Amino acid sequence: MSSLIEYDAEFSPETDSLAAESMEGRSQTNLLALAWQARWLMVLTVLLGTGGAWLYLQRVVPRYASESRIYIKRNLPRILSSDVQLGESSSFLFTQAELIRSTPVLLAVANAAENAELETFRTAESSVGLLKKQLAVQVGQNDDIINVSIELPVAADAAQIVNSVVDAYVSKYAADRRSGTAEVLDILRKEKQRREAELEQRQTVLEEFRRQNPSLAVQVGRENVITKRFATLADALDRTELELINAKTTHNRTQQMYESPDLRPYLYELASNRQTAAEDIRIENRLQLNLEKQLQDIDLSINTLRATWGDGHTRVKLLLDAKEKLQQRLADQLVAIEDRKTAIITAYVETVAQEHQLLEHKRAELQSKYDTQYKLAMQINIQNGLLATLEESATRATNQVDILDDQIKKLNLSENVGAMNVSIMEVAVPSQVPSYPNRSRILALGALLGGLVGFGMAWLRDLLDHRLKSTDEIASTLQLPVLEALPLASGRLSRAQVGTIMVHQPQAMLAEALRSLRTSIHFGTTNGASGGGNGDASKVIAVTSALSGEGKSVVASNLAIALAQLGRKVLLIDADFRRSCQHEIFGVEAKRGLTSVLAERQSVAEVIIPTSVAQLDLLPSGPSTSSPVDLLNNGYFDDLLDDLGAEYDRVVIDSPAVLPVADARIIAALSDSILLVIQAEQSTPQDSLAARDQLWQVGARQLGVVINRVPLNKLSAYGHGYGVLGYHDDPPKQVALEPGKAPIPAEKAVVS
Structure with a gap:
């Protein structure tokens, strides 16, 4: 049961914000409730949509689809290729799909004698234009099968045209691609002999260089020990110099702040970032906040009791005494906190100065070792560069020889190898069932669109209704x-x-x-x-x-x-x-x-x-x-x-x-x-x-x-x-409520 709201003289209603919240709440419409309220409108629009779809089905001309599936395999020799055969590229299949839809193939289909009497071509203004528009060539997503299909009003024409397209493609492109491999094999063998001689020469030069520079053999993992040590010293020196710059900056800034009475309080914030100091500060701050909260609670209680009992009440006096004691404790706590802050600031300044001195000593020692190691590293780097160049040259020559040898082994030594083999997996046949229109889908789509239109009308009506x-x-x-x-x-x-x-x-x-x-x-x-x-x-x-x-x-x-x-x-x-x-x-x-x-x-x-x-x-x-x-x-x-x-x-x-x-x-x-x-x-x-x-x-x-x-x-x-109001309305009647009183008259009928 709701209660009447009590007016507060200090309350000022924010009409605009409340109205905005109301309108925002109206935007969050209960869609299910809205659909239920507009159920008859939606039923009507669904029936209209279904009726419109049915009328469309009565007027549309059915079309029949025919499809042929072909598999194209490219059988070319591998020439200087590591892993992928040229015929297995995905782009090759898409290229063949475009060739099937190319104008030469479609023109050959349109000019074929067996297709001259087709009803589809007789009624078309341009046979090639019709084929370009209706012919679909798709590459399988999960396989290498190419699907060639067309959808026409005449089922027999669709099947014959698809088969003619496949035959024209095979005749135009696939059957003429033949290449021999004997010439390719001779080229590969000569190239292999030249690369083997070059490899032998490079290996001789590499062995002679290693014999003249034995120090290059001393390594840690894959890196020379001298070079590795120099890199470690350089990295350590860089880090130390950066740390020294930061430490020097921090030290100078800390000294300036410590010597300035106005800036010294800011040192407390810097010192409070230290883990141990921060923990002590948090404990003291929590104690201070606890005392301040107790004072606020006592002030609230004193104000409440004063409003009820007056200043002379015993509980008011007790709370005033307790407040005075807490204020003294808070004052003592603030003094202790200030002393603690001073100690923390002094310790922080000394710590920063010590860190700066330690980094100065560390940098001087690292610089001395770095200078000595630098001279040794320069000599080793020159020798390593020459060695790496010789090794890379020998490795590259070895890889080229291995590749040539592998390609020669895998080469098909047949006299003539077909460049491309086309296998017709399915021949197109006339369809007995039209592919378009799908009656159930069209009817369902009409009903769905009708329902959406009805719901949209109901939603728009609800959106414009601000009651x-x-x-x-x-x-x-x-x-x-x-x-x-x-x-x-x-x-x-x-x-x-x-x-x-x-x-x-x-x-x-x-x-x-x-x-x-x-x-x-x-x-x-x-x-x-x-x-x-x-x-x-x-x-x-x-x-x-x-x-x-x-x-x-x-x-x-x-x-x-x-x-x-x-x-x-x-x-x-x-x-x-x-x-x-x-x-x-x-x-x-x-x-x-x-x-x-x-x-x-x-x-x-x-x-x-x-x-x-x-x-x-x-x-x-x-x-x-x-x-x-x-x-x-x-x-x-x-x-x-x-x-x-x-x-x-x-x-x-x-x-x-x-x-x-x-x-x-x-x-x-x-x-x-x-x-x-x-x-x-x-x-x-x-x-x-x-x-x-x-x-x-x-x-x-x-x-x-x-x-x-x-x-x-x-x-x-x-x-x-x-x-809950499960009563039946009684018919209206005139009632004499008290003896001697006239009944209440029934006036002109209106609806409440």
């Missing part, structure tokens, strides 16, 4: 509690019948919801009151709405009846001077009323009219007036409400709408609680937020929302989807 449509949306938009959602009264009832449905149809869903509203108001105002548990803190309850026509008067009359049925003495005031209707709802005359009391100072006791409902009196609006705002704002209305509040247990005010006139804001400022009536599926966030803000601006103390006229088929969106 409030659920309890959660209203609560999140207005940031106010929703006390109850009142369903739309079933049947065609007059305003008087709907306004007194609590007595005409006490078991109706609307009557049950009004009783739930009465309970929500009782407990909401009771919980919001600072004293007492009887809910008397909200004697004056104003019922208003953002705009006229949202049903606030009906809610006010039924709420007054519901409160009176509890045995409380209730007064219903019709303060809507411009559109008064409470006298019509209760079937009484309104020659005198609230305007008579405020303008003419007539006795309110003489103007109040007893209604047919026990314990319920009515103060009608009375004669019309030209300045309702002046009547309400003259100060007498406030005194009148105080007097009536003393006489009645509850005073319910039928207030005008908030946005059109200023009357509602005056009434809200003088009321204990305000019910803002929002019509379901009609009210907009802009109007509702504007009404809420105007009520808050005048200091409305307790504010809650009542959702009115919820359609019966949308109760689930407003919290009544589980059928």
Whole structure:
């Protein structure tokens, strides 16, 4: 059960941000719920889409596909190639696919005698153009098979054309490619003899150089020991010089900061990066923060107890003593921290100076060793360069000889080797089943497109509809509690019948919801009151709405009846001077009323009219007036409400709408609680937020929302989807509520 929200004088509502959050929330539409709401529209569009697909199937000309599968193997000798044979390249297959679709092949197919009488070529403007457009040649992704296919209205023509394309390709390109290998083999043998002689010469030169330079044989792994040591010293010297530069910079900066009183505190931040110092600092900071937090807690407790008991209370004095002790501890802790900081800074400066001196000594020693090793390394590098050149030359010659020898062994010594072999794996045959259109796929696609169009129309309609449509949306938009959602009264009832449905149809869903509203108001105002548990803190309850026509008067009359049925003495005031209707709802005359009391100072006791409902009196609006705002704002209305509040247990005010006139804001400022009536599926966030803000601006103390006229088929969106209001609406009837009282008349039939 929601409670009325208490107004805070220091609270300033941020209307723009709340409205933005509301619109952002609306963008996160529940797609399943939206689809369910538009289910009949989607069914219609699905049927239309399916019908359109069916009509398309009746008019489209079927086409038949024929396919031939060929395997092309290139059988060329390997010439100076390490691993990959030229015929096995993937680009070769794609090249052959383009050759199959080339103009010479297609022209040969179009000019073939057996194809001259084909219906496809007779009706085509250009046979080659038709083949280029319709012929498909694809290379398999997981194999080396080439698929040649075409799709035509005549199945026999499709099969014959595919087979003719394959035959033309074989005749044009594959059959003429023959090459001999004897000449290739002779070239390879001569090249091998020349490379072997060159290899023998290079090996002789390499052995002689190694014999003259025996020091090159002393190595660690693959590197000469002298060169390796020099590289290690150079690397160490570079790192040490970089460290020395950093250490010198740090040392100079530290000395300057230490000697300057203004910069010395910054040394503490540098020293705090040390692991041991940082740990000590964290411990001391945690202790300081703990003491400061205890002081904050004690200050909060002192302020709370002072507001309740005053400064002289024992607990306040004890807390003040404890605060003084903690402040002393905090002061001592701050002194200790400052001493610790000074010690840390001094230690840090000495450490930086020692690190700088150590790096100076280390760099001098490394420089001396580096100079000695540099001379030795220069000699070794020259010799190593010559050795590497000789070794690389000998290795390259050896590899070339091995490659030639391997290619000679693998060469096909047959007299003539076919450059390319074409194997026809599948011959194209006429198809009995059309490949296009796929009836099931077309129908499914039509149904899918129809469903998407229907859903898109529903989504667009929902996107353009800015009305409030659920309890959660209203609560999140207005940031106010929703006390109850009142369903739309079933049947065609007059305003008087709907306004007194609590007595005409006490078991109706609307009557049950009004009783739930009465309970929500009782407990909401009771919980919001600072004293007492009887809910008397909200004697004056104003019922208003953002705009006229949202049903606030009906809610006010039924709420007054519901409160009176509890045995409380209730007064219903019709303060809507411009559109008064409470006298019509209760079937009484309104020659005198609230305007008579405020303008003419007539006795309110003489103007109040007893209604047919026990314990319920009515103060009608009375004669019309030209300045309702002046009547309400003259100060007498406030005194009148105080007097009536003393006489009645509850005073319910039928207030005008908030946005059109200023009357509602005056009434809200003088009321204990305000019910803002929002019509379901009609009210907009802009109007509702504007009404809420105007009520808050005048200091409305307790504010809650009542959702009115919820359609019966949308109760689930407003919290009544589980059928808790399981009552049947009784037919409208006239009831004499008390002996001697006339029944409430049924006026012109309207829908609530």
